[in-house]
Amino acid sequence: MIQMLKQRGAGYSTDEGEIQIFNDDTKDILYTVAEHAKTGAFSTFKISGYPANFLNAGQCIFAIDSSAGATWMGSDAPLVDISEDKLVQFETAVRMVPQYDVEHPQMISQGPSICVFNKADSQEVLASWLFAQYLLTNDVQVAYAETEGYAPVTTKAQQSDEYQDYLSRAGEDNDVHYPVKIEATRILMDNAENTFVTPVFNGSTSLRDASGQLIENVAKSVRRKETVDEAYLENLFSDVLALYHLDQLGGGGVGGADKEALGPLPTASKALIGVLGVAWVGIIAVAISDELKKRKS
Numbered sequence: 001m002i003q004m005l006k007q008r009g010a011g012y013s014t015d016e017g018e019i020q021i022f023n024d025d026t027k028d029i030l031y032t033v034a035e036h037a038k039t040g041a042f043s044t045f046k047i048s049g050y051p052a053n054f055l056n057a058g059q060c061i062f063a064i065d066s067s068a069g070a071t072w073m074g075s076d077a078p079l080v081d082i083s084e085d086k087l088v089q090f091e092t093a094v095r096m097v098p099q100y101d102v103e104h105p106q107m108i109s110q111g112p113s114i115c116v117f118n119k120a121d122s123q124e125v126l127a128s129w130l131f132a133q134y135l136l137t138n139d140v141q142v143a144y145a146e147t148e149g150y151a152p153v154t155t156k157a158q159q160s161d162e163y164q165d166y167l168s169r170a171g172e173d174n175d176v177h178y179p180v181k182i183e184a185t186r187i188l189m190d191n192a193e194n195t196f197v198t199p200v201f202n203g204s205t206s207l208r209d210a211s212g213q214l215i216e217n218v219a220k221s222v223r224r225k226e227t228v229d230e231a232y233l234e235n236l237f238s239d240v241l242a243l244y245h246l247d248q249l250g251g252g253g254v255g256g257a258d259k260e261a262l263g264p265l266p267t268a269s270k271a272l273i274g275v276l277g278v279a280w281v282g283i284i285a286v287a288i289s290d291e292l293k294k295r296k297s
Contacts, residue, residue, distance in 0.1 A: 001211040001212065002108055002198060003097065004029050005021070005026065005029070006106045010023060010025030012211070013204065016199075017201035017202065017204070019207060021210070027233050030214060030228070030233060037222040044219055047219055047223075051064065052065060052080075052081065053082050056073070056074065056077070056080055056081075056087055057082055057087065066149075066184075067150060067181070068150050070094070070149055070181040070183075070184040071178060074090075075090055075092070077174070077178065078174055092180050095187075096187055104194075105191060105194045107188075107191060107196075110198075118272055122272060126276070138157045138163075142163045145157075145166070145185070151185050167186065203245075206244040206245065207244070214236065
């Protein structure tokens with residue numbers, strides 16, 4: 001839903017947290033969902049199960065998943081999740097997700113995030129921050145990309161010799177160098193400028209869940225032989241709005257009310273920023289010292 005709204009230039013939310021998803025474009029998308037759900041050509045993970053299982057069993061012609069999900073896709077996928085007697089042999093082609101306008105593609109970029117909280121123990125916060133920096137190192141990023149299928153989150157890791165070597169070895173085996181997984185990653189990296197992220201605010205997760213709920217409800221209603229019309233969608237919008245408390249968000253809400261002023265940065269936060277700055281200076285100084293020692297030796 002989010003991706004289709006973006007491709008259509010329709011509203012989803014603003015950076016300030018104004019909820020815009022309940023619009024006519026959303027209704028058009030849901031009518032399309034109803035149309036294809038009625039013929040049995042469309043379903044979702046929650047309703048029918050993991051899409052790769054249907055693909056690998058030869059029960060559908062294409063399935064949509066993430067670059068990490070590509071490790072489950074295809075007859076030779078390392079993480080095939082169905083019994084061998086159900087598996088169908090076929091050649092897997094990897095393409096970008098369907099687009100309304102193929103000349104101007106839009107693909108959502110998402111994944112787990114790391115947040116360092118400002119806790120009472122500044123040393124605990126510093127340790128958390130240092131651990132986050134460790135996770136951003138090439139060794140961790142490349143290793144995680146090789147096993148899980150995600151693209152490294154830093155340009156430095158993406159351009160490193162070891163990661164480029166990994167990409168160049170696609171097809172050498174169906175485990176670490178599984179070609180479908182690597183091809184999916186290449187498509188993502190080649191279209192980095194065509195990706196987007198959604199605004200993060202207090203309640204943005206509820207909005208994301210609500211967008212999926214709209215599709216789930218329509219697909220389920222069609223299976224129950226219910227009529228999906230204007231009255232149905234108006235009631236659906238109202239029900240989902242209330243279910244996820246989207247009319248009660250403090251960050252703008254549906255009406256786009258002004259955000260409450262948060263005031264100046266707390267003293268503890270200022271102190272933490274200072275500590276992190278000192279830590280960075282220390283890290284850089286150690287790195288320079290080690291480099292100088294290497295040159296002398």
